[in-house]
Structures are given as C-alpha cells and as structure tokens.
Amino acid sequence: MNTFKDATTEEINAVMEQSWSAFEAYSTFPLRQRAGFMHAIAAALGSVSETVVATAMKETNLPEARLKNELNRTIFQLNSYANACEQGNWLEARIDTAIPERNPPKPDLRKMLVPLGPVVVFGASNFPFAYSTAGGDTACALAAGCPVIVKAHPAHAHTSEMVADAIIKVARDYNMPPGIFAHVHGAGFEVGRSLVTHPHTKAVGFTGSYGGGKALFDWAAQRKEPIPVFAEMGSINPVYLFPEKLKQSPVELAKLYAGSITLGTGQFCTNPGLIIGMDNEDLQQFITALGKAIEQTAPSTMLHPGIAKAFVTNRNKALMQEQVDTVAVAQQEPGANQGIPTIASATAQAFLNNPVLHQEVFGPYSLVIRCRDTEEMLAVATRMEGQLTSTLMATETDMRNCASLVEKVKNSCGRIIVNGVPTGVEVCLSMQHGGPFPATTDARFTSVGADGIKRFARPLCFQNWPNSLLPDELKDGNPLKIWRTVNNELTKG
Amino acid sequence: MNTFKDATTEEINAVMEQSWSAFEAYSTFPLRQRAGFMHAIAAALGSVSETVVATAMKETNLPEARLKNELNRTIFQLNSYANACEQGNWLEARIDTAIPERNPPKPDLRKMLVPLGPVVVFGASNFPFAYSTAGGDTACALAAGCPVIVKAHPAHAHTSEMVADAIIKVARDYNMPPGIFAHVHGAGFEVGRSLVTHPHTKAVGFTGSYGGGKALFDWAAQRKEPIPVFAEMGSINPVYLFPEKLKQSPVELAKLYAGSITLGTGQFCTNPGLIIGMDNEDLQQFITALGKAIEQTAPSTMLHPGIAKAFVTNRNKALMQEQVDTVAVAQQEPGANQGIPTIASATAQAFLNNPVLHQEVFGPYSLVIRCRDTEEMLAVATRMEGQLTSTLMATETDMRNCASLVEKVKNSCGRIIVNGVPTGVEVCLSMQHGGPFPATTDARFTSVGADGIKRFARPLCFQNWPNSLLPDELKDGNPLKIWRTVNNELTKG
Numbered sequence: 008m009n010t011f012k013d014a015t016t017e018e019i020n021a022v023m024e025q026s027w028s029a030f031e032a033y034s035t036f037p038l039r040q041r042a043g044f045m046h047a048i049a050a051a052l053g054s055v056s057e058t059v060v061a062t063a064m065k066e067t068n069l070p071e072a073r074l075k076n077e078l079n080r081t082i083f084q085l086n087s088y089a090n091a092c093e094q095g096n097w098l099e100a101r102i103d104t105a106i107p108e109r110n111p112p113k114p115d116l117r118k119m120l121v122p123l124g125p126v127v128v129f130g131a132s133n134f135p136f137a138y139s140t141a142g143g144d145t146a147c148a149l150a151a152g153c154p155v156i157v158k159a160h161p162a163h164a165h166t167s168e169m170v171a172d173a174i175i176k177v178a179r180d181y182n183m184p185p186g187i188f189a190h191v192h193g194a195g196f197e198v199g200r201s202l203v204t205h206p207h208t209k210a211v212g213f214t215g216s217y218g219g220g221k222a223l224f225d226w227a228a229q230r231k232e233p234i235p236v237f238a239e240m241g242s243i244n245p246v247y248l249f250p251e252k253l254k255q256s257p258v259e260l261a262k263l264y265a266g267s268i269t270l271g272t273g274q275f276c277t278n279p280g281l282i283i284g285m286d287n288e289d290l291q292q293f294i295t296a297l298g299k300a301i302e303q304t305a306p307s308t309m310l311h312p313g314i315a316k317a318f319v320t321n322r323n324k325a326l327m328q329e330q331v332d333t334v335a336v337a338q339q340e341p342g343a344n345q346g347i348p349t350i351a352s353a354t355a356q357a358f359l360n361n362p363v364l365h366q367e368v369f370g371p372y373s374l375v376i377r378c379r380d381t382e383e384m385l386a387v388a389t390r391m392e393g394q395l396t397s398t399l400m401a402t403e404t405d406m407r408n409c410a411s412l413v414e415k416v417k418n419s420c421g422r423i424i425v426n427g428v429p430t431g432v433e434v435c436l437s438m439q440h441g442g443p444f445p446a447t448t449d450a451r452f453t454s455v456g457a458d459g460i461k462r463f464a465r466p467l468c469f470q471n472w473p474n475s476l477l478p479d480e481l482k483d484g485n486p487l488k489i490w491r492t493v494n495n496e497l498t499k500g
Numbered sequence: 501m502n503t504f505k506d507a508t509t510e511e512i513n514a515v516m517e518q519s520w521s522a523f524e525a526y527s528t529f530p531l532r533q534r535a536g537f538m539h540a541i542a543a544a545l546g547s548v549s550e551t552v553v554a555t556a557m558k559e560t561n562l563p564e565a566r567l568k569n570e571l572n573r574t575i576f577q578l579n580s581y582a583n584a585c586e587q588g589n590w591l592e593a594r595i596d597t598a599i600p601e602r603n604p605p606k607p608d609l610r611k612m613l614v615p616l617g618p619v620v621v622f623g624a625s626n627f628p629f630a631y632s633t634a635g636g637d638t639a640c641a642l643a644a645g646c647p648v649i650v651k652a653h654p655a656h657a658h659t660s661e662m663v664a665d666a667i668i669k670v671a672r673d674y675n676m677p678p679g680i681f682a683h684v685h686g687a688g689f690e691v692g693r694s695l696v697t698h699p700h701t702k703a704v705g706f707t708g709s710y711g712g713g714k715a716l717f718d719w720a721a722q723r724k725e726p727i728p729v730f731a732e733m734g735s736i737n738p739v740y741l742f743p744e745k746l747k748q749s750p751v752e753l754a755k756l757y758a759g760s761i762t763l764g765t766g767q768f769c770t771n772p773g774l775i776i777g778m779d780n781e782d783l784q785q786f787i788t789a790l791g792k793a794i795e796q797t798a799p800s801t802m803l804h805p806g807i808a809k810a811f812v813t814n815r816n817k818a819l820m821q822e823q824v825d826t827v828a829v830a831q832q833e834p835g836a837n838q839g840i841p842t843i844a845s846a847t848a849q850a851f852l853n854n855p856v857l858h859q860e861v862f863g864p865y866s867l868v869i870r871c872r873d874t875e876e877m878l879a880v881a882t883r884m885e886g887q888l889t890s891t892l893m894a895t896e897t898d899m900r901n902c903a904s905l906v907e908k909v910k911n912s913c914g915r916i917i918v919n920g921v922p923t924g925v926e927v928c929l930s931m932q933h934g935g936p937f938p939a940t941t942d943a944r945f946t947s948v949g950a951d952g953i954k955r956f957a958r959p960l961c962f963q964n965w966p967n968s969l970l971p972d973e974l975k976d977g978n979p980l981k982i983w984r985t986v987n988n989e990l991t992k993g
Contacts, residue, residue, distance in 0.1 A: 101930040114920060116930035228721035232937045403966050422961040427607060436985055437594040437609035439961035444725045450958040465943040468915040468932035473896050490990050492929055497983050
C-alpha cells in the first residue's frame with residue numbers, strides 16, 4: 008500500500024530550486040568524482056539488497072529470483088555507466104587547433120558534452136529497480152553531470168523510498184551538494200506535470216505506457232522552453248517467421264516463443280506481441296505447438312491490480328475483433344490479478360485493416376498473423392509502426408531471398424534480432440533500447456547502455472580559451488588520457 | 501522577384517512519395533557512394549558559381565565578395581561532410597561480441613547509426629548558399645543517408661532553383677534514385693506546414709527567425725508521429741566586458757565590436773546584440789568610442805524589404821523602451837531598405853525588468869548594459885535566455901576573479917568565446933552552432949560541422965546477425981577500416 012502523500016506545489020518548487028543549485032555545483036565536478044559517487048550508490052544498493060528485495064516482492068508480486076537479478080542488473084548498470092563516465096568517450100571531445108597565419112585566422116576551437124541540467128526520472132512499474140529510482144535513467148543523468156529528481160511509481164513507492172534513502176545517504180557521505188538527488192511521491196498525474204513543466208527541469212526520462220509517455224512529451228513540448236523527453240513507451244515487437252527457417256523447426260520455435268511470451272507474465276516492453284508467418288502447414292504446426300505450450304503455462308500474478316485489469320480489458324478487446332480467432336488459453340483458471348496466457352490469430356488482411364490489432368496488449372499475449380505470401384508479409388512490415396525490436400527467424404537463404412522485407416523491418420525498429428527472442432536486453436554499449444515513434448519519443452537515443460548518457464548532455468564549444476582555464480578534458484597534453492578527435496584524427500595523445 | 505507558384509498539396513504528396521522510395525534505396529548505399537555524390541554536387545556548384553552568385557546578388561542585395569565567399573564555404577561544407585561521411589566516425593559503430601558460455605549466454609550485438617528518412621530543409625534568408633538549398637542541413641542529411649526536400653526561401657527563389665537544378669542534374673548523372681533531392685516553392689506558410697506534417701517526413705532542418713522555427717517545432721510535435729526539428733532561431737549573443745580587460749583597451753574593443761555589429765548589415769545569427777559591462781570610466785570610454793565608430797559606419801542594404809521593415813520596427817521598439825538611451829546612430833541617411841547602424845544603452849535593472857530588451861533586433865544594432873558591480877553582471881547572466889554564443893572579453897585574472905560568472909555563462913550558450921567576436925562561424929568538427937532554447941529547439945545538436953550529420957540518424961542494433969549479412973561497417977575484420985568500439989575499446993582492428 009502506497010501510504011505516501013502527493014508532493015505539494017510548494018514542495019516541488021523547493022525541490023527544484025535545490026536541484027538547480029546542485030546542478031551548478033555538480034556540473035563542474037570531475038568525471039572521477041561523478042563515477043565515485045555512482046560506484047558508492049551501487050555498493051549501497053548491494054548492502055540493502057535483502058530489505059529492498061523483500062519490500063519489492065510485496066509491492067510488485069514479482070518473484071524473489073527475478074528481483075535479485077534485477078537489483079544486480081541495476082548495480083551493474085551503475086558501475087558500468089560510472090566506468091564509461093570516467094573513460095570519457097561519451098564526451099565526444101574534439102579539438103581543432105588555431106591556424107593564426109590563415110586569412111582569416113582560424114581560432115582554437117574545442118568541444119565536449121556538458122550536462123543539460125536537472126533531469127526528472129519517472130519510475131517504471133515493471134522494473135522497480137533497473138528502470139526506477141536508481142535505474143538506468145538516474146545512472147545516465149548522474150554520469151552526464153545532472154542532478155536527478157525521481158517521481159516514485161505509486162505501485163512500488165516503499166521500495167522506491169528505500170532506494171532513495173540509500174542514495175541520499177551516499178550523497179551526504181560523499182559531500183554531494185544537497186539536491187543532487189531528490190525523491191518525490193505522486194499517485195496522480197499532477198505531480199508529474201508539475202515536475203515536467205517546472206522551469207528548472209531540463210530533461211525527462213520515462214519508461215512506461217504510451218499514454219503516460221505521450222502526456223509527458225506533450226507537456227514538455229508545450230512549455231515556454233520546450234525540453235527533451237526520452238519516453239520509452241513499449242511496443243509489440245513483431246517476429247517474422249521466414250519460410251525455410253519455419254520449415255526446419257516449427258515445434259522448437261513454438262516452444263522458444265511460448266517461453267518468451269509468458270516470461271515475467273509478459274510484462275516486458277520487448278515482449279513478442281505479434282508473430283508473422285506465411286499461412287502453410289509449417290505455420291499451422293507452429294501455431295498448434297505454440298497453443299499447446301500456452302495451454303500448459305500456469306497464469307501468474309501481474310504487477311498490480313491496475314495492470315491486471317488493463318490486461319483483461321485489452322486482451323478481450325483484441326479477441327473480440329472481427330476475424331480474430333482465439334488459438335489457445337492457459338487451462339488453469341487464473342487467480343486474482345493473474346494474467347492468463349493467450350494466443351490469438353488473424354489474417355494479414357485483418358491486421359492491415361484494423362489498427363486495434365497493432366496495439367500493445369501488455370501481458371502474456373501474442374497474435375499470430377497469417378500471410379498468403381511474402382508479398383503480404385512485406386505489406387504487414389510496411390504498415391508496421393515504430394518498434395523497440397523486430398525479430399527475424401530466418402536462415403541466411405531466407406534473408407537473401409527476402410532482402411526487401413529485411414530492409415523494411417530495419418526501417419521500423421531500434422534493434423533487429425536474428426534467430427533469438429526479443430525479451431532479454433543486454434546492458435552494453437552496443438545495445439539500442441529505443442526505436443521510432445511510438446516505441447519512443449526520440450529514436451536517436453537509447454535508455455540502455457552507456458550511450459544513454461548522451462540523452463542528458465549537450466555540446467559546448469570553447470573558442471580561443473586560455474589553456475589553464477579549459478576543462479581538463481580539453482586541455483593541451485590530454486591530462487585525463489581520454490580519446491579525443493584532434494584536427495580530425497582520433498587520438499589519446 | 502519570386503515568380504514561382506506555391507506547390508499544391510498534390511505536388512507535395514507526389515514529392516514525398518518519391519522521396520520515401522528514394523530513402524529506401526539511398527539508405528542502403530555505401531558511405532563511399534554518398535560521399536561521391538556530395539563531392540560531385542560541390543564540383544557542380546563550382547562550375548555554376550558565376551551565374552548563381554550573379555542571381556543571388558540581385559535577390560539578396562549581398563555584395564559579390566561575400567556571396568563568393570559563402571559559395572566557397574558551401575562547397576567546403578559539402579566536401580568536408582562528404583569526407584566525414586566516408587571516414588565513418590559519426591556512425592558510432594559499436595560491437596560487443598558474444599559470450600556463449602555465459603549464463604545466460606551473451607549474444608553478439610553490433611550497433612551503428614542509420615538514416616531517419618526524408619528530411620525537409622528550409623532555406624535561410626541570410627545565407628542563400630551556406631544554409632539554403634545545398635547548404636549545411638542538406639549536406640548533413642545526404643551524408644546521413646537521407647533524401648532531402650528543400651523548401652526554397654521566397655526571397656531568393658531563383659538562386660535556390662538554380663542550385664537545385666545543379667543538384668538534380670548531378671543526381672541524374674550519378675544514377676541516384678529519383679526523389680533523392682526535391683525542390684519546392686512556397687511563399688506562404690502552408691507549403692511549409694504541408695511538408696512538416698507529411699507522414700513521410702522524418703526530420704526538419706531550419707535556420708531563421710524564432711517565429712518561423714517555433715511554428716515548425718510545434719507542427720512537428722503535434723503530428724500523430726512527432727518528428728525531430730532542428731531549428732536554429734538566432735540569438736542576441738551577449739558579450740561580457742570584464743573589468744581588467746576593459747581597462748586595458750576600451751577603444752580597441754569598441755572598434756572591434758563596431759565591426760562585428762555591422763558586419764553584413766548585422767544580418768548574422770551570431771551578431772553581438774548585447775554588451776554587458778560595469779558602469780565606470782572604462783565603460784564610458786568604450787561606449788563613446790563605439791558610438792563614434794557606429795556614427796561613421798554607412799548604412800547598407802538589407803536582404804529584402806521584409807527584413808528591412810522588421811529592423812525598423814524592432815529597433816524603434818527597443819529604443820522607445822523606458823530607460824533606454826540612444827547612444828549613436830549612423831550619420832549618413834539610410835536609403836531604401838537600408839539598415840541604419842545603431843547603439844543603445846540601458847541599466848542592468850532596466851534589462852532585468854523588461855523582456856523586450858532580451859529580444860533579438862536582427863540587423864546592425866546592439867544594446868550596452870551598464871551594471872553597478874559584478875553582482876549585477878551575474879544577475880544579468882542568470883536571467884539570460886539560451887544563446888548560440890556568449891563572449892567573454894577578459895584577462896585570465898578576470899576569469900579567475902569572476903569564476904561564478906563564467907560558469908553561469910557556460911550554462912546558457914552553445915559556444916563560449918574568449919577575446920574574440922561571435923560573428924564568424926568556423927566549419928570544423930569542434931564547432932557547436934546550436935544552444936539552449938530559444939537559440940535552437942534542441943541544444944544537443946549542431947547545424948555547423950560534421951557532427952550535424954547526427955541530427956538525421958538513429959542507432960540500429962543488430963543482434964546475432966550472420967556476419968555476411970551485416971552492413972560492411974559492422975562486419976568482422978572491419979573491411980571499411982573505420983574506428984569502432986569493440987568490447988569497450990576504440991579500435992580500427
């Protein structure tokens with residue numbers, strides 16, 4: 008039970024004033040100091056892991072093993088983004104030295120990324136640790152040099168409060184400016200709107216629903232001074248079954264996907280909600296095997312009653328659409344707030360003609376689209392909205408034979424997987440967790456991996472500065488030994 | 501005289517359909533082919549330089565030498581961004597290799613930037629070449645792999661048409677897909693709105709007024725699928741005169757700034773429109789010398805009657821504000837459509853209390869702000885809106901003595917110059933031509949320098965791809981020999 012009161016406007020104003028003061032101090036801290044602070048937060052999370060996991064179990068219904076894993080992932084993110092922060096490649100340091108004898112003289116120009124300012128982070132319901140209070144957005148913002156204001160997700164407000172307390176204690180121990188991290192409760196949308204529209208807020212990070220993310224984006228765009236919002240709003244993550252691959256192993260593919268569809272009660276933004284194949288015997292075998300596996304899967308409890316209710320509503324709405332067949336439903340009766348694993352099927356024509364079938368059903372549900380031929384698969388891919396991921400279950404021959412389909416799919420997603428499942432998002436520099444709208448509000452950024460730091464930073468160019476007054480990152484002699492582009496050559500010299 | 505008809509909705513739809521087809525082809529072209537196309541456009545501009553410069557002289561009233569310089573700059577931009585395109589650093593290629601024995605197994609992940617899609621570019625009135633038809637935005641978009649649709653600026657529509665013809669001829673000679681480049685006329689805002697709101701448009705580049713840029717931003721944000729707009733909307737480019745520096749050479753500084761304020765009839769987005777100093781004898785000497793120099797400067801013809809009229813209106817509005825003194829006006833009577841060089845002055849309190857004095861007066865005008873002390877200079881800097889540039893006229897001692905002022909100034913601009921003038925924007929990788937709103941709509945990007953390519957590209961992650969089907973940029977063995985980050989290490993290996 009969330010027993011916290013919503014922050015008042017006065018409280019939010021006070022938080023934002025302090026955050027701005029913290030920004031003016033923290034933005035000048037050396038990379039090493041930022042990294043040290045982040046490593047210390049990671050260590051602090053480790054030391055409170057038992058109590059925060061226990062609290063999160065009560066608030067989210069997620070199993071202990073999953074939450075422990077997620078907390079470890081959160082600690083890993085903090086440590087790895089701290090390392091990236093200190094390594095400094097993300098700064099995009101560039102130097103063009105002066106040519107005084109040129110006519111006109113060329114000035115000395117040096118550029119690096121600097122922090123945007125206070126960042127408001129919204130906790131995600133489905134990741135109480137990794138995309139919440141001390142999660143990826145917070146880690147990226149701190150690495151960039153920005154203070155963070157977290158709006159706790161009301162569904163796990165106590166977990167959030169405990170994590171926030173740990174961060175604030177570390178901040179005090181590390182003599183961080185007061186306001187480097189703030190934690191705000193708000194069950195309704197008013198607190199979120201006050202935070203996003205406050206003049207001192209300079210960027211927003213969000214992971215959640217389309218409705219929530221789009222509201223933040225609109226508020227931010229309508230400010231007197233618009234600010235960037237990176238909202239990851241989920242997607243249906245289409246999986247394309249190519250003919251040769253499907254023929255080779257329809258039953259194995261079905262088992263693989265039954266697992267991916269129901270993993271974590273389907274509560275991942277990379278959950279495969281759409282499977283597209285050519286309507287032939289192989290696809291029928293796949294559908295039959297997928298249906299059997301789903302029937303045997305036990306329903307499990309969803310994150311909170313609101314999500315469970317939305318799953319029932321959206322699933323039923325999808326199943327009620329014309330030309331949609333229910334293929335399989337888990338045989339075990341669902342308990343209270345449990346999501347019942349479900350597979351449906353429809354023709355490509357039905358999908359092409361009905362936008363409802365393009366909408367995410369957040370939970371253990373997937374829709375199989377039956378296409379007459381590869382032309383119809385291409386038509387489905389052409390009509391596809393922006394996605395976080397797309398998956399090709401395909402042999403190399405398949406991919407060569409359907410090259411134009413492969414190209415279409417590339418143009419509508421942020422990550423394109425061959426012969427795997429979209430669930431499971433590796434934390435590393437090569438990851439792209441983002442994608443064309445409506446998957447996110449800006450396809451040019453990621454919320455996973457250290458490149459996510461760049462969401463919260465902007466280039467600042469120093470022209471004709473005395474060397475001694477430049478930031479260390481840009482000084483002659485490269486005292487920090489970071490990679491820099493000097494007169495168009497990448498060098499550590 | 502612009503004798504072209506506005507494009508109709510049907511024409512725009514046809515252009516955008518063709519542009520989308522071109523995108524699907526061009527986005528797969530190798531970097532070398534994109535670069536070759538851009539070099540060829542540069543060469544073609546060189547071969548038509550006499551006729552396009554002659555036409556631009558008639559349309560813009562700009563002198564021949566300036567236009568020749570600007571055309572050379574445009575050619576340089578195309579060539580240097582083409583080189584950057586082929587060099588491939590901007591792709592941010594990252595590879596994390598698989599660790600199959602890990603539990604769970606780590607997949608192979610590879611990421612690079614890919615083009616967003618068709619880019620609409622709006623020609624700028626004050627740069628008929630460098631920020632118009634074949635200008636920086638066009639060069640960046642082509643390098644990124646995006647087709648371009650240019651909306652010609654009506655004030656130099658014939659120049660734009662000639663440059664467009666040259667590009668289209670090159671595109672044909674190079675077997676580029678039809679639609680790789682399109683040119684559209686529109687005197688009113690309807691054509692611009694149709695282009696920005698078309699579903700096939702995926703990004704917008706603009707250089708011009710706040711009103712124009714903000715309208716594009718709003719249209720783009722209100723689309724069903726919002727798209728990024730990089731609008732560079734000018735600024736007042738504050739210049740801070742620090743006490744020791746001012747004492748050393750008030751008259752020389754005044755002469756330097758008289759030149760910068762009136763360069764190109766003040767029609768640069770980096771024109772120094774605000775000069776801030778402490779009210780003492782040194783500042784009085786500076787103001788007197790600046791006034792004398794401005795009185796001796798001959799009025800010159802502005803780009804077009806609309807800009808000349810706006811200058812008169814905005815200048816008179818500024819001079820009419822309470823507590824604003826007119827310091828100097830050019831003695832020579834202005835002719836038709838000429839901008840009359842003008843210097844005004846006001847106290848810091850007047851500036852702090854009157855938002856009108858924060859607004860750009862596009863033309864040969866600057867306002868000197870007299871502060872009682874450094875505290876008041878700090879108050880002015882604190883209240884400053886986002887700027888393309890800020891300039892510190894300061895000794896090293898000044899900068900150390902007023903460190904908090906220096907930090908404030910850093911937080912409100914994209915480029916910070918020491919002991920120089922903001923006019924003159926070097927084309928190189930270290931340049932940042934952008935800044936916090938309202939200078940631009942997204943401070944995280946630049947419109948000058950090859951980093952501007954990134955405005956029009958997004959990361960795409962390839963998971964578990966067969967090596968032979970990956971783009972060459974990401975293949976094992978690095979066939980293109982570009983810099984890539986492999987398992988967190990930058991390498992060409």
